[in-house]
Amino acid sequence: MNAAEIREFRDACSAAGIAVTHQRQVVWQALRSMHGHPSPEEIYERVRPRIPAISLATVYKNIHLFIESGMFREVSLHHGSMRVETNPEPHHHLVCRVCKSIRDIDAETLGVAGKPRRLPDGFLAERYAIDILGLCAKCQKSM
Amino acid sequence: MNAAEIREFRDACSAAGIAVTHQRQVVWQALRSMHGHPSPEEIYERVRPRIPAISLATVYKNIHLFIESGMFREVSLHHGSMRVETNPEPHHHLVCRVCKSIRDIDAETLGVAGKPRRLPDGFLAERYAIDILGLCAKCQKSM
DNA sequence: CTATTAAACGATAATAATTATCGTTTGTCA
C-alpha cells in the first residue's frame, strides 16, 4: 500500500471516528484490491495470508463499520432473510436506509421505464427491479 | 376462499405440475391475503390459526415451489449472504435468475438514469439501485 | 372405487451466516 492510500485510509477513519488499527487497514486494502461482490468469507480468506491470526468476527465488524461510515456499500440492502412479494402489480421499491422499511411504488408513478438500448455479453433482460434508496419521512424527522 | 380463487389455485398447481394439498392451498391463500413483503415466519404465523399442526418446513417448501413456478416472486434475488460492493463507479447489476451471478453494468451504458418526478409520502431519494433480472449468456445456452 | 406409488407432510437434526460475549490487547489523547 502506498503513502497516498495510507493517508486516504487514515483520513476516512478519522472522519468516521474509528481507530486506525492494523487489521482494519488490511481489510480495507483487501476490499480495495478485490473486484466484484465478495462475501465476508472471501474477504477473510484474502486477509488471512497477511494476518494469519485474524478472526472472522473482526472481518465482519470492520465491514459493518466501513458500510456504516459510507466507505463501502452493500450489494443488497435487504439480504437478511427471504421476503415474498405479494403485490402482483408492476412496481418498484422505496427502501429506507435507516429503518430498512420497504414501500412499493408503482412503475407508472416512478416513470423510469425506458428499456436499455443493448445489454453487454448477450445478457437477456426479463425485468427490472429498481430500489430507490434514501430516507423515509419518519427517519428524516428523527435526524 | 371463493370458487374462482380455488379454481385459479388448482389451475396454477396443475400448470406447475404440483399436487393440490390442503396445506399448499392455505399457504397460497395466506400470501394472497397479505400485503407488503412478508417473511416465511410471518406467513407461517398467518397460516397456523387455520392449520395448527403445519410445519415451518412445509411453509418454506411451498414458498419455494410458488417462486419456482412463477406464482409469486422474491423481493431480492440475492439475499443469501452479505456482499460488499467493490466497484466505486456508479453502476447497476445484471442478475442471472438461474446461476445468480451478478455482473456490473455502468449507469451510462444502461441509459435509464431519469430522476422520478416526485416521490410519495415525503420519501427522500438518495440513489437508485437497479437490478436487471434475466438470463446470462451461459444459462441461455444450457436451456 | 380401490390399490399403487410418488409427492407431500411433520418433526427435528443439521448447516450456514451472522452476531454476541468476554477476557485480553492496543490505539488515542490528555
Add this chain to the structure above:
DNA sequence: TGACAAACGATAATTATTATCGTTTAATAG
C-alpha cells in the same frame, strides 16, 4: 507515559434455512 475506551481473538449463541426420514396423502390406472 498512563488511563481508558475501542478493538481484538476465541468461541458460544442465535437466526435463517435446508436436509433427512418415517408417515400420510393425492393422483391416477385399472
